[in-house]
Amino acid sequence: MSQLIYFCAGLDSNICPAANIEAVLINTPDFGDGSKGIEEARKLRSISNAKKMMLDSGGFQLLKAEENGLEISCEENEPIKRNNKINLSPMHVIRAAQDIKPDIFVALDFPIKKIFDPSLQKIEFMRKLGFNITWAIQTSALRKKYCPEIELFIPVQCYNLQQFNLFWERIKGIEFDGFSMPVRNLKVPEIALFLVKFYQLGIKKVHLLGTSSFFNIALAAYSANHLFERISFDATTWRLIAEKECYFNPHNLSLVNLRENVRIDGEIMADCQCVWCHGKSFAYIKNLPYAEKFLFLMCHNHLAIEKITKEMYKNSCELEELRHYLLTNSPNQERIKELHQTLAVIEGFKDEPLDEWKNLLTIKP
Amino acid sequence: MEEKILKEENQGYQGSLENFLEKEKSEFANFSEKIEELSIQEISKFTELPDYVEASADFFPIVIKSGESCFCIDGWEKVENAKNAQQTQIFCRVFYVHKISDVELAIRKIAIRMVPLAGRALYSEIVRNIKILINFIMQSKENIKVYSHGGDRKSDSFTNNREENIRLILMERFAKKRSTINQYISHGSYLTLEALEKLVEGKADKEFFEKVNNAKLQIIKELKSKNFSADEITQMVSKKIIEFFNNRENLEDLLKKRASNDDGKSEKSEPVKKEKFLEEPTLEYWKGNDASSIVKLCEEEIREKAAAICQRMGARFQDFSTNFSLIKEAVIGDVKELLSLINCMSKEESVCLN
Numbered sequence: 001m002s003q004l005i006y007f008c009a010g011l012d013s014n015i016c017p018a019a020n021i022e023a024v025l026i027n028t029p030d031f032g033d034g035s036k037g038i039e040e041a042r043k044l045r046s047i048s049n050a051k052k053m054m055l056d057s058g059g060f061q062l063l064k065a066e067e068n069g070l071e072i073s074c075e076e077n078e079p080i081k082r083n084n085k086i087n088l089s090p091m092h093v094i095r096a097a098q099d100i101k102p103d104i105f106v107a108l109d110f111p112i113k114k115i116f117d118p119s120l121q122k123i124e125f126m127r128k129l130g131f132n133i134t135w136a137i138q139t140s141a142l143r144k145k146y147c148p149e150i151e152l153f154i155p156v157q158c159y160n161l162q163q164f165n166l167f168w169e170r171i172k173g174i175e176f177d178g179f180s181m182p183v184r185n186l187k188v189p190e191i192a193l194f195l196v197k198f199y200q201l202g203i204k205k206v207h208l209l210g211t212s213s214f215f216n217i218a219l220a221a222y223s224a225n226h227l228f229e230r231i232s233f234d235a236t237t238w239r240l241i242a243e244k245e246c247y248f249n250p251h252n253l254s255l256v257n258l259r260e261n262v263r264i265d266g267e268i269m270a271d272c273q274c275v276w277c278h279g280k281s282f283a284y285i286k287n288l289p290y291a292e293k294f295l296f297l298m299c300h301n302h303l304a305i306e307k308i309t310k311e312m313y314k315n316s317c318e319l320e321e322l323r324h325y326l327l328t329n330s331p332n333q334e335r336i337k338e339l340h341q342t343l344a345v346i347e348g349f350k351d352e353p354l355d356e357w358k359n360l361l362t363i364k365p
Numbered sequence: 366m367e368e369k370i371l372k373e374e375n376q377g378y379q380g381s382l383e384n385f386l387e388k389e390k391s392e393f394a395n396f397s398e399k400i401e402e403l404s405i406q407e408i409s410k411f412t413e414l415p416d417y418v419e420a421s422a423d424f425f426p427i428v429i430k431s432g433e434s435c436f437c438i439d440g441w442e443k444v445e446n447a448k449n450a451q452q453t454q455i456f457c458r459v460f461y462v463h464k465i466s467d468v469e470l471a472i473r474k475i476a477i478r479m480v481p482l483a484g485r486a487l488y489s490e491i492v493r494n495i496k497i498l499i500n501f502i503m504q505s506k507e508n509i510k511v512y513s514h515g516g517d518r519k520s521d522s523f524t525n526n527r528e529e530n531i532r533l534i535l536m537e538r539f540a541k542k543r544s545t546i547n548q549y550i551s552h553g554s555y556l557t558l559e560a561l562e563k564l565v566e567g568k569a570d571k572e573f574f575e576k577v578n579n580a581k582l583q584i585i586k587e588l589k590s591k592n593f594s595a596d597e598i599t600q601m602v603s604k605k606i607i608e609f610f611n612n613r614e615n616l617e618d619l620l621k622k623r624a625s626n627d628d629g630k631s632e633k634s635e636p637v638k639k640e641k642f643l644e645e646p647t648l649e650y651w652k653g654n655d656a657s658s659i660v661k662l663c664e665e666e667i668r669e670k671a672a673a674i675c676q677r678m679g680a681r682f683q684d685f686s687t688n689f690s691l692i693k694e695a696v697i698g699d700v701k702e703l704l705s706l707i708n709c710m711s712k713e714e715s716v717c718l719n
Contacts, residue, residue: 019590251653257646260543264648266526271652275589282648283528287547295582299589319708327659331651337705344704360697 003231004224004313006217006305007054009210010236013043017238017302023052025234028088029061032096033080041100054207054234055102056180057093057139059109059155061086067113090139097147104207105147106180107139109155114184121159132157133170140174151177153207160190161197161358168201178205178230188215188335189342189361195219196350199227208233212305214253214330215339221312222322222343227350235305242297247285248304250274252330258286258297274303319343392464400425401459403435405448408457411436411470417478425458427477431465438474488571493561495535495546496553502531513537552578555585555595560603567610577609580620662709671706674699 008017009025024044031041032055045053058080065072065086076091090108097105110131112124136154143152154176158164179198183191191208198206206228208220212235224231241248247256250272264282272278276299277285288296315325319340326336342361349357408428417439421427426440437444437457447455462469486494502509510523512534523530535546552574553561564573584605588598612619662670678699681692 019587249651251651254651256648256650258648259646261645262648263524263645264526264529266524266529268648268650268652270650275592279595281528282650283526283532287528287532287543287550289544289548289551291578292551292582295586299586320710323709324656324659324661328654328656331654340708341701341705344708345701347708348704359693360701 002224002229004221004309005052005230005232006309007052007207007232007234008048008050008238008302008305009056009234010239011044011048013040013047015239015298016044016047017299019047019049021048021050021302022306023054023232024048024050025054025056026100026102027056027061028058028093028096029080029086031055031100032058032092038096038099052104053100053102054153054232055093055097055100055105056209057106057108057155058086058088059106059111059157060210062088063111063113090135090142093139094142094146097143097150102150104151104153104177105143106153106155106207107143107176108135109157110135111155111182112157112159115159116185118159122163125157125159125163128157129167132167136171136176137174140176144175151205153178153180153205155179155209156181156194161193161354164194164197178207179203180207180209182209183211183213183216183233188219188339191216192219192342192346193354193358193361195223195227196346197354199223199350200354204229206231210234210236212237212253214308215335217253217305217308217312218316218322218326218339219343221309221316222319222346224313225316226347238301238305239298242294242301245290245293245297247282247297248301250277250300250304250307252332253304253308254330256282258282258293260286262286272300272304274300274307276300276303319347393462393466393469395460395462397461399459399461400456402454403428403457403459405444405453405455407435408437408444408455409435410441410444411438411474413467414471414474416441423458425456428457428459429462429465429470429473430459431462434465436465436470438470439477487565487568488574489561489564489567489569492549492553492574493558493565495549496556496561497558498535499531499550503527509534555581555599555602556606557599557603560607563607564610567613569610573610573613573616576616576620577606580609580623581606583623662706664710667706667709671703674703674706 005023007023007025008021011017011021011024012030026041026044031037031044041053044050062072071085073085073087074089075087076089078087080087080092088108093105093108110128112121112128115121115124132155140152140154143150152175154171154174156164156167156179158167181191181194186194195206206223208216208231211217211233217233220231220233238248241255245257245259247258248254249256264286266283268282270277270280270282270285276296285293285296311325312322316322322343323336323340326339327333330336345357345360349360408426411429420442421440423440426437426443428435428437430436444455460473509527509530513523514537522533532543532546535541536543539546556564581602584602585598588601593601609616609619678696681687681695681699684692687695
């Protein structure tokens, strides 16, 4: 039985959207730096009753530090955060994993920036490749020594398959359980290509980092049913959009603006049946004072992602079933067509050599 | 002279001042209030403070009278209008006092627009009464716009949304901001009328409602997570809030204790600074398609469409005016369409038809 898991990320013991969350994702800089953070991680696990916990390495924080011009170092005996400095090494991640005891942890990586120009992408990839190879190899070795019982995911920091092949050639042979891949600005066919590549390499578990897009969840759901033992994704959007007073449409996770100045047509009824929305109107939610509204929205938004995840998994055993589900829930015919064609190509060719058919996904007619 | 006596003797015209005035027996206190016709000539305008931008909502000019002194502190425009209409008399709301001073008149001119005529209600009374009023309105089928006094910009904002219109009425009639009305409604939510009654009896103030709000939200969240119904949640929250109120002397400790028992579960009230938006967007919400309206292709249609695509593909290769890179792109599109078509039928159906 395969699995599709939504990891709720961006939460802490103060801001937790439900008392029963299937899976939570935390990160090393916030939770693995000292006894306070570790205690907080334990508290969070107990508050959320999470069945699964994933520990991210903190690569994202490294990227942010780089973008903000902060000093970055890699001294394993120094603390992680100090004033305007971030210090992360594979050993920090291992220590955090040993203390927090997550079910899965992600090797330390240095994420590549969101860049669109291919020549700049190439430089950025090459600049980070050394770190990513070294840290993947080191984290794998340390994990084998200190916490072999915890699953290890290797982050994939590449813009395209060619770059992935370069990375893969150099880490091949290390022990790990799955790949984690930032979705960034990749389109569904591009993510799909990576997923098929992982499938062809025999990878059984994949995590998509930072996404709650309806169509990415659909791709993940199909992949869970057809390519992998387990595919997961994490999202902080339940909280981020609640902070902006926005509501996830429970049908397709599109954003519904519920700020105080929005005009609400009395004919539009809120049809979400979650415990928060049941019997409530959009006017009710819109007019809640900020603290109440934030609580309401973050809880609803989390439940909406959870609901879509379950429904999508249930409806993606067959492609036609998935198409029908998507058409019922989304007005975006173009994206449904794109996803359906992508999955149809995968269904037809997933076991054929990728180079022979990848143009079907990369070239846009 | 037509005269209507509203209340005689010791009428504290500004409620919250009443106790103070009674205690001190001030010479400046009202000893009578009347609607009385006065000669326009005898009324002087109090000029130490400028007039209000918006005209007085009272039907009558408001006048303070002591012996021969007679000052209009609000509604002078009505006196002017009467003068312009060649009238010599005008009905005024007259407050009789023993003594007048500029300071007292200035205080009254400010207070007249700040303190309700009948005195202030308790915060818990306002919360309770608004809850009852909203229940009334929601149960009635009446067009609530009739309760707007109209004539100001708020009445232009009515929409077809009853809940929104209720707020507009309350904003207009109570001269409060939307956020204040929302706060009243929110403070009354998940509380039974019995609980609110107890809070009124105990004179619960705004500070109490604000102090317990985080704990209240946390309780609601916990109960919702456990799938309790709205009625059950209301009962349980009410019980807890009354418990807090009964122990209000140790409220801080109780709330702290609760937060620590919850392992810090309490929600931070304002995690981010609220943004201000100038535009006025409208709500957009997709309600989903009716599943039965989605057209499903049958096997014959699929075969027919696929054959047409194949024919189109063949024609592409025979068109010598198109170069190979364009043919490649077009054929890739055709292949995707073909694969998509083939997958338009579930495996189960496909087996049956074969």
